[in-house]
Amino acid sequence: MADNPIPFSRRADDFVTRVEQALGQHLGEPGQHPSRLHEALHYAVFNGGKRLRPLLVYATGEALSIPPDRLDAPACAVELIHCYSLVHDDLPAMDDDDLRRGRPTLHLAYDEALAILAGDALQALAFEILGSDPTLDQPPSARAGVIAELASACGVDGMAGGQALDLAYEGRQPDIDELETMYRQKTGALIRAAVLMPCSLNTEPDEMTCRELATFADCIGLAFQIRDDVLDVEGETATIGKTQGADQARNKATWPSLIGVEASNRRVDELADRARACLEHIDHDTAALAWLATRMVNREF
Amino acid sequence: MADNPIPFSRRADDFVTRVEQALGQHLGEPGQHPSRLHEALHYAVFNGGKRLRPLLVYATGEALSIPPDRLDAPACAVELIHCYSLVHDDLPAMDDDDLRRGRPTLHLAYDEALAILAGDALQALAFEILGSDPTLDQPPSARAGVIAELASACGVDGMAGGQALDLAYEGRQPDIDELETMYRQKTGALIRAAVLMPCSLNTEPDEMTCRELATFADCIGLAFQIRDDVLDVEGETATIGKTQGADQARNKATWPSLIGVEASNRRVDELADRARACLEHIDHDTAALAWLATRMVNREF
Numbered sequence: 060m061a062d063n064p065i066p067f068s069r070r071a072d073d074f075v076t077r078v079e080q081a082l083g084q085h086l087g088e089p090g091q092h093p094s095r096l097h098e099a100l101h102y103a104v105f106n107g108g109k110r111l112r113p114l115l116v117y118a119t120g121e122a123l124s125i126p127p128d129r130l131d132a133p134a135c136a137v138e139l140i141h142c143y144s145l146v147h148d149d150l151p152a153m154d155d156d157d158l159r160r161g162r163p164t165l166h167l168a169y170d171e172a173l174a175i176l177a178g179d180a181l182q183a184l185a186f187e188i189l190g191s192d193p194t195l196d197q198p199p200s201a202r203a204g205v206i207a208e209l210a211s212a213c214g215v216d217g218m219a220g221g222q223a224l225d226l227a228y229e230g231r232q233p234d235i236d237e238l239e240t241m242y243r244q245k246t247g248a249l250i251r252a253a254v255l256m257p258c259s260l261n262t263e264p265d266e267m268t269c270r271e272l273a274t275f276a277d278c279i280g281l282a283f284q285i286r287d288d289v290l291d292v293e294g295e296t297a298t299i300g301k302t303q304g305a306d307q308a309r310n311k312a313t314w315p316s317l318i319g320v321e322a323s324n325r326r327v328d329e330l331a332d333r334a335r336a337c338l339e340h341i342d343h344d345t346a347a348l349a350w351l352a353t354r355m356v357n358r359e360f
Numbered sequence: 361m362a363d364n365p366i367p368f369s370r371r372a373d374d375f376v377t378r379v380e381q382a383l384g385q386h387l388g389e390p391g392q393h394p395s396r397l398h399e400a401l402h403y404a405v406f407n408g409g410k411r412l413r414p415l416l417v418y419a420t421g422e423a424l425s426i427p428p429d430r431l432d433a434p435a436c437a438v439e440l441i442h443c444y445s446l447v448h449d450d451l452p453a454m455d456d457d458d459l460r461r462g463r464p465t466l467h468l469a470y471d472e473a474l475a476i477l478a479g480d481a482l483q484a485l486a487f488e489i490l491g492s493d494p495t496l497d498q499p500p501s502a503r504a505g506v507i508a509e510l511a512s513a514c515g516v517d518g519m520a521g522g523q524a525l526d527l528a529y530e531g532r533q534p535d536i537d538e539l540e541t542m543y544r545q546k547t548g549a550l551i552r553a554a555v556l557m558p559c560s561l562n563t564e565p566d567e568m569t570c571r572e573l574a575t576f577a578d579c580i581g582l583a584f585q586i587r588d589d590v591l592d593v594e595g596e597t598a599t600i601g602k603t604q605g606a607d608q609a610r611n612k613a614t615w616p617s618l619i620g621v622e623a624s625n626r627r628v629d630e631l632a633d634r635a636r637a638c639l640e641h642i643d644h645d646t647a648a649l650a651w652l653a654t655r656m657v658n659r660e661f
Contacts, residue, residue, distance in 0.1 A: 091516075092521075093516075093521050093524045093525050093528060095524065095528065096516055096520065096521060096524035097516065100516065143480075147476055147477075147480060150473075150476060152471070152472035152473040152476060153473050153476065170453070171453035172451075172453045172454050172527050173524065173527070175448055175451060175453060175454065175476065176448075176520045176523055176524050176527075177520075178480070179444075179448060179479070179480075179483065179514070179520045180514075180515050180516045180520035180521070182480065182483050182484070183483070183511050183512075183514035183515035183516075183518075183519075183520065184511070184515050184516070186487045186507060186510075186511040187507075187508060187511035187512050187515055189507070190503075190504055190505075190506075190507030190508035190509075190510075190511050191504065191507075191508040195504070196500070196504070199497070199500065202491075202503055202504055202507075203491055203492065203496070203497070203503055205491075206487060206488075206490070206491030206492075206503075206507060207488060207491035207492040208491075209487075209491075210484050210485070210487040210488035210491050211484075211488050213480070213481075213484035214481050214484035214485050214488055215392075215394075215397055215398065215401065215481045215484075215485070217484075218484075219397065219477045219478075219480045219481035219484065220393075220394050220397060220481070222477055223394040223396065223397035223474065223477050224394050226473050226474070226477075227394060227396065
């Protein structure tokens with residue numbers, strides 16, 4: 060595939076539309092039976108999110124010359140997992156958040172039971188899509204690779220494990236290394252999966268490139284989360300769309316609370332530099348990934 | 361594979377040991393980090409359960425001449441999904457149960473947040489196993505079939521949808537058809553998946569047999585749930601290992617509450633007869649499935 064002459068920045072909205080259309084098709088009409096659960100799934104998924112993880116899937120696909128129609132299933136699946144994790148993280152027993160992107164969280168808009176079930180059903184739907192999408196038949200190892208990558212990012216060594224650490228650290232202060240481990244699992248694992256799933260689709264596996272992509276993903280995943288901490292301290296509720304200072308209010312350890320805002324910002328910059336260096340080692344068109352990395356790390360939303 | 365001369369009834373315990381060993385390997389040591397989550401996963405999985413769904417996988421495998429080592433992954437996966445569903449169903453926001461098989465439910469033994477996360481991680485582990493097990497590489501459609509079957513049984517048209525209906529029916533009485541639909545989704549779908557996953561492993565697909573097996577599974581799934589309702593009315597807490605009369609206490613519609621105990625038992629017998637008739641139409645050794653169906657439908661625990 061020739062390098063696309065139109066920069067990714069001007070095509071990103073098209074990819075967002077693309078994945079949202081695909082998500083809509085997978086979710087079906089909101090009026091279906093049982094209607095409250097269907098409505099809740101729509102509420103959870105069509106939430107004004109930036110779709111950064113699907114964009115990472117498509118941008119990695121550009122670097123690996125994988126056409127978008129082979130990336131729709133992984134893009135949908137990773138976003139569904141992300142949406143389910145937000146719903147469960149917001150639950151009263153977890154972070155007990157009232158606002159998510161400026162709207163009531165799902166358990167307030169519906170109820171707690173439906174929020175638990177909606178999250179459960181979204182996780183199942185992600186794997187149903189990956190289990191049934193015919194574009195994953197080739198190469199023969201593609202489906203296994205994609206599913207194993209995503210599932211392990213969700214599990215006890217990934218997102219769920221990271222969230223368990225997060226809760227454990229409300230009782231005692233973690234040190235900076237423990238916080239980093241937690242971030243790598245809680246948000247980093249899914250960002251890594253978004254980048255590594257397209258690697259599993261490659262008909263000509265290129266281990267060196269995939270190793271660089273994995274490091275790239277790890278760096279931007281961690282930077283993204285540290286930036287989120289800084290925004291929680293600095294931002295205003297209206298801008299970030301959730302309750303500002305929520306971490307402080309819960310007396311939660313964050314990057315700024317452990318090493319300060321300035322040092323946190325420096326760490327973000329270092330990680331962004333390392334991420335960019337990884338892309339320079341890759342002998343493909345990584346312009347889309349570079350643009351997305353900048354957007355994720357310098358984000359002001 | 362020649363018919364096994366030792367009846368399945370005398371080999372069932374070996375299959376239980378087999379799947380529990382495999383589950384133990386997948387879960388790893390309980391001391392791993394994060395340790396409370398790992399412990400909670402063990403608590404959720406090693407729960408004194410009868411492993412009926414894995415037994416269905418192995419028994420169906422016997423009918424289809426699929427060797428047990430190709431069935432371990434689906435057997436583990438379906439049991440992990442079942443275990444996660446019990447943990448989430450017991451949550452305060454859902455059925456709010458204190459006892460499960462004679463022990464405190466997971467959210468009481470640990471806490472609510474960990475119960476949510478443990479369920480989430482168990483679902484992910486089920487799909488991680490199916491995504492990574494090398495025995496599912498052949499036939500080429502096996503992995504896709506198994507994963508799509510299990511995932512759709514978990515989702516909005518299966519278990520999660522059934523649980524949503526169950527909660528909706530606490531507000532108003534469903535009629536018997538609505539209750540049947542709910543049961544087919546809430547517990548029936550996973551029992552069906554346990555029987556249909558081995559069909560996806562068949563190197564020589566036999567559509568007629570798989571259709572009969574699907575009907576067989578639907579009948580025993582529904583009979584099993586109606587029998588559960590009857591036990592809830594008749595049983596004693598010590599025998600059934602959960603709070604007796606829990607459905608009545610919540611004013612939940614059940615089969616006996618809508619049509620009485622006697623008519624419920626008649627419906628169980630009819631469904632068992634239909635299930636047996638399906639097996640008679642199958643030109644393979646279905647002795648294992650017949651024994652298991654009797655055990656599931658006449659169970660007294």
